[in-house]
Amino acid sequence: MTTFKTITDHMKVLGATRVIFKPLANNDNTKQQIYLGSDFDVIRSIPSGEIYADGISKKGPIFKAPLDFYWMDEEGNTDQAPNSQIILYPKYPEIRMSGFLAGTNRKLDITPRHLMQAPTLEERAARMGTHRYLVLGVNKSTIWAYCTAWEDELAFELQQLVTDSKANLVASVFYESVVVGKTSEEKLLDKLRTIYEGGPIESCRLQSDGTKIPYKAQNGAGYTLEAQFDITPNGFADPDFMDWELKSHSGSVVTLMTPEPNTGIYIDDGLKTFMDSYATRKQDERLDFASRHDVNKENGKTNLTMKMEGYDAKSGKITDPDGGLMLRDKDGKLAAGWSFDKVIEHWKRKHSNTCYVAYTAYKDKALPHYLYGPQVTLGQGTSLEHFLKSLHNCVIYYDPGINMKLDKGKWKPKKRSQFRVKWKDINQLYRSLRELDLREA
Incomplete structure (x- = not known):
């Protein structure tokens, strides 16, 4: 049988x-x-x-x-x-x-x-x-x-x-x-409780060979937390621990995803042409493209406007499969864009279970130290409709951190296309949001 x-x-x-x-x-x-x-x-x-x-x-x-x-x-x-x-x-x-x-x-x-x-x-x-x-x-x-x-x-x-x-x-x-024994949520909370009880952790990141190395940059909180779960910085959008995605936050802003554009001058003519047209120049050795862009609002620094093309705000539905999130200048030129298939592809790899771990940074030593917890927030059940609606309503916004520096006659790029949300608005992204304290059993 x-x-x-x-x-x-x-x-x-x-x-x-x-x-x-x-x-x-x-x-x-x-x-x-x-x-x-x-x-x-x-x-x-x-x-x-x-x-x-x-x-x-x-x-x-x-x-x-x-x-x-x-x-x-x-x-x-x-x-x-x-x-x-x-x-x-x-x-x-x-x-x-x-x-x-x-x-x-x-x-x-x-x-x-x-x-x-x-x-x-x-x-x-x-x-x-x-x-x-x-x-x-x-x-x-x-x-x-x-x-x-x-x-x-x-x-x-x-x-x-x-x-x-x-x-x-x-x-x-x-x-x-039904799983017999502890659930993935219980195992996650047990691990976070152990990390919290261990006190502040020196800023670090995990290398591919499994060794932890000191990390000096300001964005060390996320890398340090991932290192405690033996996660190497790889840029993949897969869950970090069993079926949970881990995100550290300090109570201000959370980065949700970092997909690169797949259309527009950014792709067709190259990053340098894009930066020459829309970035802020610092002297002659650096170009910066780094300020918040909201849907249907022109950005004062870049003069670009983010549009959701092929999306009906009333129904909350995609109406044109070739549409997407498009950054256009005053002449209608497409500076950069994320087609809907690119958005859906990246969204599907973001797991519906996300654990936001609050941290406190201590910067009185050579390297920052981070204390994770005791507050954690569990978000579950986010939909594509939630995501698109939050973009249209400017709850989620594009906040790039892109620059190019002139080094020995060559322009060296740093790309980071961030879609972010303010912590106070995080509840708009999930069907269920629970706040827990690791000090409580």
């Missing part, structure tokens, strides 16, 4: 680090595609390739992303579905999966074709009230899938897990078995 443990064990051997499952409706088939819900948070739970714009249909703007997707049988054998992809419709919003049978090896007989065909009217009527279940094993890049039949033993087992509240809802349509 095939059990959930059997399937889970096979998937973990293949490399899965997480297993989730979803009841399938009659409409989840090759014709209507597999419905993955209306919550864009699902694209954080399912690993995908780079998101790209793919025009407009009757359902409005379309974004797609390829999947590294494999079907698995009861014995752990696999067959790749090379044409599988997710399709995002921001207008509704709605996410679907398609192409999950095309290109698979019929001779292997692993892909569950008979379970994924569109039903006849008679079959639809007979299957009312019963479900197949789609089980997905995932890691950071790959998906392994298994599908139950209607009313087989595994389908009943998964249904019972949900009925008995032994599975938690994930991204509105998936379920995940």
Whole structure:
């Protein structure tokens, strides 16, 4: 008999680090595609390739992303579905999966074709009230899938897990078995409590070989905290600790993300041309592009205005897949921009669970020291709509820290395109925000 443990064990051997499952409706088939819900948070739970714009249909703007997707049988054998992809419709919003049978090896007989065909009217009527279940094993890049039949033993087992509240809802349509033992949140708080009780920590950063080195720059608080979790500065947007992203803050401003522009003079003509046109010149040896830019407000230093093109503020929806966040000058020239597919791609890699750790800086020694805690804030449940709305309302703003310095006849760049939010406004980004004290059990 095939059990959930059997399937889970096979998937973990293949490399899965997480297993989730979803009841399938009659409409989840090759014709209507597999419905993955209306919550864009699902694209954080399912690993995908780079998101790209793919025009407009009757359902409005379309974004797609390829999947590294494999079907698995009861014995752990696999067959790749090379044409599988997710399709995002921001207008509704709605996410679907398609192409999950095309290109698979019929001779292997692993892909569950008979379970994924569109039903006849008679079959639809007979299957009312019963479900197949789609089980997905995932890691950071790959998906392994298994599908139950209607009313087989595994389908009943998964249904019972949900009925008995032994599975938690994930991204509105998936379920995940309740974790036995401490949760990731409890483990995170235990670690932070140990760090707090250890007192102030000298500013440092972790090298790739695992050694900690002193760090003198003013932005050492984040690096020092990451070093305590054995995290090297890599610029990746993946979660820092299990399924949590870590951010230090001093109660003023938080940097949310640092994506580089992907269009405009910044890209087409190069950074030096961009800086010559819009940066502030300090003598003849330095150019700075560093001041706050809000949507629909001209910046007095750069004379650029951030616009959200292809976005309807009333509905909170993307209306043009080729639009995005665009910095334009008074003549309408595009200085720099982030297309919506770039924004969504970066947003999907920001985990919905974020832990903000308050810190106090002590600068009375050669190197700064940082005390983390005792206050921490846990933010959970942020949506793409929340993010776009916060940008339009100027809660989130573009605050670059870009400069170029002339060194021995060559201009050396430092790039940092920051999207930030004031700490007092952080509650506008999450469905749930909890403030905790590490001194309390």
